[in-house]
Amino acid sequence: MSNLDSLLHGFTVALTFHHVLLMVAGVLLGILVGVLPGLGAPNGVTLLLPLTFSMDPVSAIILLTSTYWGALFGGSTTSILFNIPGEPSSVATTFDGYPMARAGRASEALTFAFMSAGFGALVGVVVITLLSGFVTSFALRFGPPEYFAVYLLAFCSFIAFGSGAPLKTLVSICLGFAFGAIGMDSVSGEMRLTFGLDDLIRGISFLVVVIGLFGIGEMLLTLEEGLEFRSVGGRLNPREVLAAIGRLPRYWLAMLRGSCVGVWMGITPGGPTAASFMSYGIAKRMSRRGSRFGTGEPEGVIAPETADHSAGTAAMLPMLALGIPGSATAAVMLGGLMIWGLNPGPMLFIDRADFVWGMIASMYLGNVVGVILVLATVPLFASMLSIPFTVIGPIIVTVCVVGAWTVASAPFDLWLVVVFGITGWGMKKLDYPIAPLILAMVIGDKAEDAFRQSMIMSQGSLGVLWASPLVATLSTLAVALLLVPVVSSFRARRRRFRPMEEAAPSE
């Protein structure tokens, strides 16, 4: 087990006072970045990148990765407390996290989120440590058809949602696809749906839409309903955190399932956002408590959180070994590596073993540090819920607007936030589900690119989606997931109408 020897060597590199201090600083910065909607992990790491140019590469990567972990943790906090995802990958956490908080179980939801996220991250690092060779070869088998199949699978596993009128869900999905299509089409280079507005050339940022629909929309609803957060949990007992930790092992299956989905999406690399949606969808289907998802079910928090973090961690390996970033944040770090004078690739594992294994060791330590730090902040964050709405409301609106500004420093985005805020309020009043819109927007654009690339490669033949065992398995699974609810509802209906059908032939 030479990997384990290398890892132990890595710990000697990472476990210095200086490096642990950097981890703490990174995690704290990351939490701050993650809590602010709009200012996501990629932005946070980008902002820090210039600071690291004068640092030694090991310290630099420890600071950046720790910031990333912190941001992943922080992103879940506002999802749960205010229904405002701080990170794209924590949108799925709002589905059950926010109902839990409203039911006075905020501390419990936060604890579950943080602990399961930490667990997911550890699974991710363990896989990286033990299976580095296998994992890197796997990532290289992914071309456009495989990507499309993965996105389709993520979509199909989530979309058969059940709740809500099917027609309204369909409208939401179509709106999401349309918003995602705005801007330059990278396949043909043409402008789409820009209506001659220069501000639309760069497209509508997914973050701006999330901030509007969730953040401002939620504020408007609260205003309408009487200026206070309902069912605020007054009990702020650190013991609640410990009690929640004690209950966590009960959900081992959900955690394991989430980690598997996450690791797989991290190395393929489909990215943490797709992973969290996919994990939520799968958990909803497979769990015995699936029907209670969306009403404040702990499993609905655990599933996306484990997947989100394990995908984030696992995405580091293809970046180091092959120069293929598995997430937007990994892409920024890849740029960092180049600037520090390190070339990613298999030679990095040999020439700069101290760097690679120091970084992997710091991923273990950084996540442990992260979990401890965020758990310590749970009572603090949860107490934010007992602040009167007249104080916290304006703060949230300010944070939302600032967050929207940081996405691209464009005044136009601020108007978009307002428009989407009103849209979000309207959608909630009229019972149009928001989640399918977000999913369509996040995955739709990427899926479209992958599909059109595949079609150019195959010269228009759909056979490319069944061309190899890997892609065929993915495509078949996706189609099956899509058809199962249709078939089962059809069967149910047949059963119900059986008496009438039997009556027919006798005429």
Added chain:
Amino acid sequence: MFTRRQMTLATAAGLAMPAVVRAQTWPSRPVTMVVPWAAGGGADTVTRIFASGFEKELGQPVNVVNRTGGNGVVGHAAIATARPDGYTLGTGTSEFVNFKPLGQSTIGPDSFDLLSRIASIPAGVTVKADGPWKDFAAFVAGVKAAPKGELTGSGVSTGGSWHLAAAGMTRTLGLGVDHIRWVPSQGGAPALQDMVAGGISLFTGSPVEAKALVDAGQVKVIGVMANARMDMYPDAPTLKEAGVDWVFENWFSLVAPPRLPAAVRTRILEAAGKAHQSAGVRDLMRARGIVPIWETPESFKAFAASYAQTASSLLGELGLVRG
């Protein structure tokens, strides 16, 4: 430390000073350099290395700001429409020459004060390590033998720089510009991944980006479209050496909004030129496979014009010119 009184005086003096005098004091505050591409990419790396030397010469910090989106349109528009006071400069990349022909924007070489190219990164011919071609000669024979559209290339979006590199190469070989079917990609890394996965025949992007996969034994660089071989790949011949008279480099340049005050412009050119000559800047670029370039505004203008001509003729033959 300034006292408040001194500050007031200074501000008043600043307001009263005529533009010429103020220009001589440029820069009295930090300078912003806008990069139209994401942090960590080629343009960003070039700019940050250059900025590190530039700020030493200026004695003021140079902030690198990434304004991404719309294939570079957003960032280039931000540079072109900034106040021409010398405090906003930017990195113009070869794409801005093609915005007009592609119908993406009205911004073109005339929208900027073209100061100088800073650096270039040559295109290359990168293929799968276990593919059918052992060297560039075998590749050329293979391309000529293959029917039009059988081979696929990737590395950038349709009409992007590396697409032009491929089109120009096949045209020089006496074949059609669309002899190699272009599969658009979101950048170098995904295109290389697609090639290893088996869907793409060749990658014409920067061989520097292919380094990790070359080391991994997955791909090989069999030719570079530069005037001289690259230090990183001493065994890969230039296309010229191999008898194919085609050079293509993606370039990065220092540009400013038009109508800079003359004194500021002179000062920028002087400081930037000095910064560019420094060993720190040049060595950092070379170590990353980037070719440093510094020239006069006149020769950059002439280069941009000839590049625009080549690019628009290729885009025209590819059927991508709109408007």
